[in-house]
Amino acid sequence: MTKGDDAVMRRRNKAKIKKLNNKNTSSNVSARVAAVIAAKKRRKSGKRRQCQGMCFSLPTLDDPFNDRYDKRETETKATKKRNSLQLDKNKNAFVKGKSAVSKKETKRDNNEKPGHLEQTKEKAINLKNSQDKSLLFIDGVEKRTGNVERAEVHLNGKSCANGHHGQACEKLDCPSKFLILCLNAIENAMRHDGVEQDNPLFVNSWGIEFWKCYSSAKDILETSGSSSTIVQIAWIVATAADSIARKEKEGFSFTGPFLLFLVSSQEKAAKVRSVCKPLKAFGIHTVSLHPGAAIDHQITGLRSCEPEFLVSTPERLLKLVSLKAIDVSGVSLLVVDRLDSLSKGDTLSLIRQSISGKPHTVVFNDCLTYTSVPAVQNLLLGSINRLSLNQSVASQSACIxxxxxxxxxxxxxxxxxxxxxxxxxxxxxxxxxxxxxxxxxxxxxxxxxxxxxxxxxxxxxxxxxxxxxxxxxxxxxxxxxxxxxxxxxxxxxxxxxxxxxxxxxxxxxxxxxxxxxxxxxxxxxxxxxxxxxxxxxxxxxxxxxxxxxxxxxxxxxxxxxxxxxxxxxxxxx
Incomplete structure (x- = not known):
């Protein structure tokens, strides 16, 4: 039965209208470009094809075989029960809110030839075993490539042989790339604020000497002046950030502030915080506590964040500790700025008692104020390193x-x-x-x-x-x-x-x-x-x-x- 003229005419008109609409639209592209746009939309929405899995991760020094990549399981109509062993393995991939990367076996294409598959798999296993026995040097840190699970550790002074908890126990030969990266970020922020330096921060002589003293795992007595400068603060906070990064690579996590920076005034606290501010891009948050702000406001702010760096005056810190608004028991690095003005009363001894273990301590002390010698002796109990680029007799003979x-x-x-x-x-x-x-x-x-x-x-x-x-x-x-x-x-x-x-x-x-x-x-x-x-x-x-x-x-x-x-x-x- 043939179609009537009306049906043929309607079909032709419909095709013409559709063609005319396609010409008027602004999204008229070729098939290849349309496929690229569709793939981009799927990538942004999290929906991608199984064959695109290899396009979203690259091998790294930590994962040279790219076997830590967690592929999304394809959706199937028939739901299958997971094996209990696989569930336990997935549970171990997270430790109290912080995801830890676990190694998984990559799936092979079933269409590959069996002989070629076995040869490739055998070569990969041999190469991986040889890599596990070797050492990778990442940013100057000696690190094994074995599967070390991440765990949360409350550092209480017993993890390191030297008694300083929370700090790297190994002695390094040179500053890491991450430390220099932090110094460059601080220097760029200082230049943006109009503060120019004669030389780059990473070649500063004081900073290099400080890093050497810090790497020796001994407390530091700085006698160049009574208070810390911007360059000295930059090196201290950058070194602390580098220590946090190293410990996290080793699998440690911190439940409280890593650095406690004690200052004498609100102005000094603002100065220290301004130096630490560029490190926020690297995940280092700094909180400043001083009498210039309402204590209720500070308590509310401390409840909403977990700072890695804490800058505070001693009196306000003791008040917040007594109210249980902040816990400083796990502090690993204690910096006391201008000890001659902070050693009055028992504030320093009370703060030191609230810190468990033996934190790495850095003291800036005026060499001409011998009234603070007992306070220095109470803070620096063990072997120390003297740090001073001032060659005067008073600076070199401080505390003697x-x-x-x-x-x-x-x-x-x-x-x-x-x-x-x-x-x-x-x-x-x-x-x-x-x-x-x-x-x-x-x-x-x-x-x-x-x-x-x-x-x-x-x-x-x-x-x-x-x-x-x-x-x-x-x-x-x-x-x-x-x-x-x-x-x-x-x-x-x-x-x-x-x-x-x-x-x-x-x-x-x-x-x-x-x-x-x-x-x-x-x-x-x-x-x-x-x-x-x-x-x-x-x-x-x-x-x-x-x-x-x-x-x-x-x-x-x-x-x-x-x-x-x-x-x-x-x-x-």
Whole structure:
């Protein structure tokens, strides 16, 4: 049966209308372009073909075989029950809200030839096993490529052998690329704000020295000035961000602030936060706490975020800790800026008690303020690194107490020197013995001093280079140990290793003031409890004036007896 003319005409008109509509539309493209647009729409909506899975991930150093890529399972009409083992594996891929990447076997195309499939699979397995045994160096970090599952760890000081929790235990050869990236971000932000630097931050001499001290896992005492500068803050926060990145690569996570930066004023807190602000692009959030804002507003803000860096004044921090608005027990890096203004009262000791374990501590202290020495000694208990690019005597001898005694005779000087030794022994009876050094001459007084100390049971070691670690302590009849005593001649001061000695005694002031300054700036490099004892008589009055100048330059109290000796000196004009 043939169609009528009306049906044929309607069909032709319909085709013409459809063709005319297609010409009027703005989306008239070729089939190839239309396919590209459709693929883009599917990619944005999360719907893509199974063959497009390889287009969305590339091999990396962490995943050279691209086997961590989680393919989306294709939707099927018939739902299948998952295996219980597969469910357990998927559950292990997440640890308390933070997804951990798990390795999965990639699916092969069933249409491949069996022989070719077996050969390819065998080669991949052999290559992967060889890679697992090797080491990859990523940004200067030694890291294994094995399947290490991520886990949440509450760092309480027991994870590292050195006692500092939350910091990298390995010693690195050079700063990582991520640290330099953080410094460049801070530098670009400073340049945008109109702050220009003479040299790039990553070549700053202070920053390089700080990084070396930080990598040694020892506390740091900075004595260049009383307060930190922008460059110093930049290096500190960039190093802290790099430590966080390293620990997260190793599988650690942090439940509280990593860095606690204590400042003395609201203006300083704003300055530190402005330096930390560019690190927000790398996932480092900074919160500033100071009396300039309402405490209710700060409590509400702390509940809504988990900052990695916390900048605060001590009083406001203690208030928030008492209200349980912030938990600082897991702080891994403690920075105390301008200790001379923060050491008043018990605020620092209370904050230190609220931190569990032994955090890595950096102290900025004014070398001319010796009233804060007890606070420094309470914060820096173990071995430290001194950091200062200032070559002045006051900066190099910070926290070393100079004790000057004026005696009536040479015999009194020897007796007082022995009393100093007995006092040091008594104060450190239950702790590690002090490392004591005598500076002596070659006269008969030297033999008398050695005989007297041996009679009192001390262990004596003489020589130009006395290595304290090799000296055995003498043991008394009741089992108590006396500290070993080293003795060197005054002519060997320039070649002696004085950095390990905590107590240096000059019983007879036969050295020049140049040698005295050399001793002062070379001793006790790894402690904040150094003491330099010197003894004067009327015969040593010629050195009294220079000694007074050194004491005043270092901000220490000049004894009245030394001033009287100087005024009665026959060389005084």
């Amino acid at each position: 107490i100079q004790s000057v005694n004026v005696c009536a005779s040479d015999e009194e000087k020897i007796l007082k020197g022995i009393q100093v030794l007995d006092h040091a022994y008594g104060d450190h009876f239950h702790s590690e013995p002090l490392k004591v050094l005598y500076i002596v001459g070659k006269d008969s007084k030297f033999q008398n001093l050695v005989s007297t100390l041996k009679c009192k049971g001390y262990s004596i070691s003489t020589g130009s280079n006395c290595i304290v670690s090799h000296i055995k302590n003498s043991v008394e009849a009741d089992g108590r140990k006396r500290p070993a005593v080293s003795m060197i001649d005054k002519d060997h001061i320039s070649t002696a290793e004085l950095e390990e000695y905590e107590v240096v005694i000059v019983p007879d002031f036969i050295i020049s003031m140049k040698n005295y300054v050399e001793i002062l700036t070379s001793m006790a490099r790894h402690t904040v409890s150094g003491i330099l004892h010197s003894f004067f008589t009327k015969d040593d009055a010629a050195h009294a004036g220079q000694m007074i100048e050194i004491l005043e330059q270092c901000g220490q109290v000049v004894p009245d007896a030394l001033r009287d000796l100087y005024h009665t000196s026959p060389m005084l004009e």
